[in-house]
Amino acid sequence: MPAKVVRFINRWSWWLLIAALPFTSFPLVAKLTGSSSVAGLSLPFLGVLALLFLAPLLYRRRRLFPLAAPLAGFVLVFLLSMGLSIFLVPPMFKGISALRNQLEALVTLGIGLAFYLVTVFWLDSEEKFRRTLQIVHISGALIIVWSLTQAVVWRTMPLNLFPVWIQDIQGFFALGRLYWGRAVGFALEPSWLAHQLNMLYLPVWLACTVQNYSVFQRRIWKFSAENFLLAGGALVFFLTFSRVGWLAFLLMLAYLFLLLNYRLAGWLQTRLFRGRAGSNPAQMHRLTRWLIWGGMLVVYLSLLAGALFAFSRFDRRMADLLYFDPSQDYAVLRYADRLRFSERLIYWDAGLRLFDAHPLLGVGPGNAGFYLPGNLTGFGYFTVEVRDILYRSNQLLNIKSMWIRLLAETGILGFGCFLIWFGLSWRVSARLSRMKDPLIGTIGLISCFALIGFVIEGFSIDSYALPYLWISSGFGAAAILMVEKKNDADQ
Numbered sequence: 001m002p003a004k005v006v007r008f009i010n011r012w013s014w015w016l017l018i019a020a021l022p023f024t025s026f027p028l029v030a031k032l033t034g035s036s037s038v039a040g041l042s043l044p045f046l047g048v049l050a051l052l053f054l055a056p057l058l059y060r061r062r063r064l065f066p067l068a069a070p071l072a073g074f075v076l077v078f079l080l081s082m083g084l085s086i087f088l089v090p091p092m093f094k095g096i097s098a099l100r101n102q103l104e105a106l107v108t109l110g111i112g113l114a115f116y117l118v119t120v121f122w123l124d125s126e127e128k129f130r131r132t133l134q135i136v137h138i139s140g141a142l143i144i145v146w147s148l149t150q151a152v153v154w155r156t157m158p159l160n161l162f163p164v165w166i167q168d169i170q171g172f173f174a175l176g177r178l179y180w181g182r183a184v185g186f187a188l189e190p191s192w193l194a195h196q197l198n199m200l201y202l203p204v205w206l207a208c209t210v211q212n213y214s215v216f217q218r219r220i221w222k223f224s225a226e227n228f229l230l231a232g233g234a235l236v237f238f239l240t241f242s243r244v245g246w247l248a249f250l251l252m253l254a255y256l257f258l259l260l261n262y263r264l265a266g267w268l269q270t271r272l273f274r275g276r277a278g279s280n281p282a283q284m285h286r287l288t289r290w291l292i293w294g295g296m297l298v299v300y301l302s303l304l305a306g307a308l309f310a311f312s313r314f315d316r317r318m319a320d321l322l323y324f325d326p327s328q329d330y331a332v333l334r335y336a337d338r339l340r341f342s343e344r345l346i347y348w349d350a351g352l353r354l355f356d357a358h359p360l361l362g363v364g365p366g367n368a369g370f371y372l373p374g375n376l377t378g379f380g381y382f383t384v385e386v387r388d389i390l391y392r393s394n395q396l397l398n399i400k401s402m403w404i405r406l407l408a409e410t411g412i413l414g415f416g417c418f419l420i421w422f423g424l425s426w427r428v429s430a431r432l433s434r435m436k437d438p439l440i441g442t443i444g445l446i447s448c449f450a451l452i453g454f455v456i457e458g459f460s461i462d463s464y465a466l467p468y469l470w471i472s473s474g475f476g477a478a479a480i481l482m483v484e485k486k487n488d489a490d491q
Contacts, residue, residue: 006052006053009048009052010048010049010052010053010122013045013048013049013052013053014045014049014118014122014132015131015132015135016045017042017045017046017049017118018042018132018136018139018471019135019138019139020040020041020042020045020139021042021136021196021200021467021468021471022139022140022142022143022185022186022187022196023040023041023042023173023174023186024040024174024186024187024188024196024466025040025174025176025187025188025192026041026173026174027171027172027173027174027175029041029043029044042467043111046111046114046115046118046467049122050114050118053118053121053122054114054117054118054121057121058117064117065120065477065481067421067424067425067428067477067480068117068120068477070417070418070421071113071116071417071418071421073417073420074410074414074417074418074421075109075113077361077410077411077413077414077417078106078109078365078410078414080361081361081362081364081365081409081410081411081413081414082102082105082106082364082365082366084361084364085102085363085364085365085367086364088358088363088364088367090363090364090367090370090371091370091371091373091374093369093370093373093396094394094396096369096370096394096396098366098367098370101366101367101369101370101396102364102365102367103366104366105365105366105409105464106365106366107465108463108464108465109365109464109465111464111467112464112465112466112467112470113470115467115470115471115474116470116471116473116474116477117474118474119470119471119474119475119477119478120474120477120478120481121478123474123475123478123479123482124478124481124482124485125482126439126482129439129443129475129478129479130215130439133204133208133215134215134216136200136201136204137205137216137225137226137229140201140204140205140229140233141229141232142186143185143186143193143196143201143233143236144229144232144233144235144236146185146186147183147184147185147193147236147239148183148232148235148236149166150166150183150184150185151183151239154180154181159180160180162178162180166178170184170186173186174186174187175188176188176189181241182239182240182241183236183239183240184240185236190240190241190242191240191242191245191460191461193236193240193242194237194240194242194244194245195242195245195457195460195461196466196468197233197237197240197245198248198249198252198450198453198457198468199450199453199454199457199466199468199469199472200450200468200471200472201229201233202230202233202234202237202249202252202449202453203252203446203447203448203449203450203453203472204226204446205226205227205229205230205233206230206252206256206445206449207442207443207445207446207449208224208226208230208442209224209226209227209230210256210445211438211441211442211445212224212438213226213438213439213442214226237249242460244456244457244459244460245457245460248452248453248454248455248456248457249453250307251452251453251455251456252449252452252453255448255449255452256449257300343383343385343386344400344401344459344460346376346377346379346383346386347372347397347399347400347401347404348400348401348404348459349375349377350371350372350375350376350377350397350399351368351372351375351399351401351404351405351407351408352404352407352408353375354368354371354372354375354407354408355404355407355408355411355412358411359411359412360411360412360413361410361411361413361414362407362408362409362410362411362414363408363409364409365409365410366409367409368405368408368409369396369397369398369399370396372396372397372399373390373397376397398462399462400460400461400462401458401459401460401461401462402458402459402461402462402463403415403458403459404459404462405462406418422451422454425447425451425473425476425477426448426451428444428476428477428480429444429445429446429447429448429451429473429476430444430448431444431480432444432445432447432476432479432480432483433445435483440479440482440483443475443476443478443479444476444479446472446475446476447472447473447475447476448476450469450472450473451469451472451473454469
């Protein structure tokens with residue numbers, strides 16, 4: 001195939017991959033793959049890029065970049081754990097094949113790593129970054145428009161009566177149903193919409209807004225397209241009513257406030273001591289700094305209390321947030337049950353019990369579900385969701401947390417490798433965010449926000465194949481490679 005044709009196919013495959021990110025469970029792709037947990041409509045375009053772009057590139061270079069070393073270590077631990085898990089003999093459960101589960105885990109990890117590597121190697125110029133961000137904005141705008149259309153239907157139609165036309169459109173793009181009173185966008189369920197917003201779209205729009213950077217030349221007065229997209233995306237994000245998602249986004253804002261507070265505290269100190277000479281300047285500066293930070297802490301705690309109260313009025317699951325009775329048996333689980341959150345804690349507890357029993361390499365990728373029934377607490381059997389899965393379905397129980405899954409299935413070695421990669425990615429992104437170049441600084445801040453969000457989101461999802469973290473962190477890795485290449489050329 002001529003090189004010009006290959007470049008053309010690769011270029012359009014990348015653009016379409018980014019444009020298709022909102023569609024997490026496209027029915028045709030899910031039917032072909034036999035799973036709704038893959039990257040939806042982006043997956044075919046990833047396959048083209050992996051075959052025509054990534055494989056030839058890796059063959060020519062025969063090496064990766066330094067930031068990928070911990071991931072390579074994680075893959076080795078992953079494979080070692082998978083191979084040794086055959087000696088554990090996972091318990092039989094409903095006739096489900098352990099080998100199939102292990103292969104599915106391997107395939108989903110391969111998909112996630114392919115998203116990461118393609119992103120890192122493809123984005124090797126500022127022009128590619130700008131065009132990619134433009135497509136992210138356009139696809140994100142589609143999410144906002146469709147989600148707000150769903151919200152208009154809630155307000156204008158009788159309860160739980162969706163018009164046929166909106167069900168048909170949703171059914172074409174996603175396997176999941178529409179949720180009354182919760183935005184779902186083009187995703188499988190509202191929590192998936194919150195995840196994709198948290199891991200890609202909101203970090204992009206928030207970083208562009210903070211840096212006052214836009215990939216479009218036109219502005220409406222002083223407002224850029226990213227400012228409007230951030231406002232619309234935040235509204236849609238709120239309408240998902242994903243509590244884990246809310247907490248992840250609040251953590252991003254907390255990081256942003258922390259950065260702004262350093263600047264504000266320094267400015268206030270400068271204003272207070274301008275033109276004054278104290279008897280003990282160092283002590284006065286220290287006292288003033290503590291007073292300023294103490295005042296900020298009081299203000300933010302008050303805002304947090306107000307936000308929790310407001311959320312309790314909008315979401316009945318949050319109404320019992322401040323009520324806790326420690327005298328009951330299983331007090332924490334009963335408290336979580338009132339918040340409609342106990343099942344997650346039950347799964348996490350069972351996963352941690354697996355890690356405690358197999359701390360070095362875990363029970364093997366894809367095997368956790370076979371061991372969970374034997375590691376549930378007594379309270380777990382009283383919850384409806386657990387009983388439904390155990391006795392009324394042909395599914396395995398799911399840990400529903402990437403962090404706990406890494407510990408349970410790959411042990412401390414796999415978890416450690418992943419954590420090293422995560423920490424190095426954060427360090428690189430934080431370094432980029434301090435650079436004066438507007439685009440590079442924005443890219444670094446995007447990755448910072450996404451990594452911060454995943455600290456919380458990692459307790460909600462456990463699939464390697466969801467592309468949003470891989471792409472956002474890939475932005476940072478691609479940008480640092482581009483900066484280092486430019487520095488080498490200047491020397």
